[in-house]
Amino acid sequence: MIAERKDIEKYLADFEKKAETAFRNYQESGMASYDRSYRKNQDLAECLKIALQTDTDRTSERERRANNIRKIAEALEEKEYTKKDVKEILLNIAYM
Numbered sequence: 001m002i003a004e005r006k007d008i009e010k011y012l013a014d015f016e017k018k019a020e021t022a023f024r025n026y027q028e029s030g031m032a033s034y035d036r037s038y039r040k041n042q043d044l045a046e047c048l049k050i051a052l053q054t055d056t057d058r059t060s061e062r063e064r065r066a067n068n069i070r071k072i073a074e075a076l077e078e079k080e081y082t083k084k085d086v087k088e089i090l091l092n093i094a095y096m
Contacts, residue, residue: 008048015045 019041026034 005052008052012045012048012052015041015048019045 019038022034022038022041025031026038
């Protein structure tokens with residue numbers, strides 16, 4: 001099951017809040033368990049940030065490819081191309 005972006009953002013906020021609370025408790029008490037809790041929650045939050053960034057990068061990549069395909073489709077409409085030319089163009093798009 002793939003989590004939706006809004007769910008990941010909610011979990012991110014939760015882990016950041018837990019990390020802040022643990023850090024504050026560690027500063028006040030000096031107990032190692034609070035320090036471990038802080039680090040664990042901070043690491044989980046970082047992982048979720050990376051996941052969100054990766055999702056954004058993929059979206060940008062898909063948008064870039066879609067724009068390239070649209071531009072090429074418009075160019076194909078304006079000019080007459082052979083099937084061989086179209087095949088070559090489409091193969092180039094696939095490897096962009």
